[in-house]
């Protein structure tokens with residue numbers, strides 16, 4: 001136990017935000033690290049923490065697919081870390097993934113973590129890449145929910161983020177006739193064209209993007225929507241007959257106290273279109289096959305490998321804010337431990 005410090009930093013939910021999280025939303029605490037564990041527990045040093053747009057939903061007490069984080073509870077998150085005090089089957093030095101939360105060390109049941117095998121030269125950050133939550137969400141959204149067919153026009157909003165960039169790339173792999181990305185700012189448009197390989201990309205913060213979209217894109221068969229609100233309303237006005245609107249998420253509404261009123265929903269009737277929401281966990285039984293395919297595409301260089309890396313346990317709330325301000329391109333992760341700083 002000599003290398004394990006006595007105390008650690010963690011972040012707990014202090015109060016529920018009404019709109020955007022503020023400095024009062026999370027409270028930083030310094031607490032002792034338990035040095036005695038139950039037989040079935042291990043102590044993990046948290047190296048990498050994954051940040052998700054969905055975390056904003058976990059801060060609000062409403063009916064959803066997961067219970068909210070409780071006031072005073074360590075903020076929930078997935079992570080990768082190293083076992084620093086072993087259990088029955090896991091040994092010191094084993095790399096594991098699990099729900100470690102916003103803290104430097106986590107006491108977890110051995111049965112609640114999965115051993116992670118990193119190939120030589122690989123990085124544990126890739127646990128949150130193509131085969132992670134966002135890759136899977138994109139995979140099932142484009143295939144099972146969106147039923148994308150070769151030759152069709154696919155539009156993706158929030159396209160330069162973690163989920164969106166995988167959705168756009170999978171659209172290309174699946175033979176879409178045209179893949180169109182929508183994202184904020186010229187750098188993201190460049191990323192989409194040069195690194196994701198979309199055919200057309202639009203900066204929704206520019207004044208004339210809708211006019212250009214109407215002129216250049218034509219009609220839309222599948223809309224993979226991460227943003228909701230005004231962008232969803234606009235794309236609804238552009239759908240083709242039998243279009244599929246895939247509601248991956250509605251990030252533009254997560255920090256607002258008033259819901260956005262969609263005006264163009266009657267288009268669904270006029271064009272016999274469907275709008276379907278889903279949670280990637282709906283398809284858990286199909287994860288092994290999907291991960292195999294995603295890993296294959298990643299190895300072939302067909303999926304983007306782009307991370308927005310933030311350092312230090314202190315930066316966790318700020319890193320979550322980056323997902324909402326759009327400061328991130330690709331997947332947002334925090335290197336929590338100093339040992340993780342070598343991972344890219």
Ligand SMILES: NC(=O)c1ccc[n+]([C@@H]2O[C@H](COP(=O)([O-])OP(=O)(O)OC[C@H]3O[C@@H](n4cnc5c(N)ncnc54)[C@H](OP(=O)(O)O)[C@@H]3O)[C@@H](O)[C@H]2O)c1
Pocket residue numbers: 051052053054133134137158159160161162163164182183184185188225226227247248249250251252253278279280281322323324325326327328329330331332
């Ligand atoms: N259904 C599922 O199973 C599932 C699973 C994972 C994620 N998701 C959804 O996927 C979406 C993206 O989540 P993520 O974790 O992958 O985050 P992300 O895409 O890496 O980051 C979010 C991006 O959203 C954009 N954004 C933020 N506020 C916006 C606004 N008001 N209007 C337009 N764009 C805005 C920002 O890019 P810009 O610079 O382009 O604005 C930001 O980079 C979310 O809606 C999330 O709920 C769904």
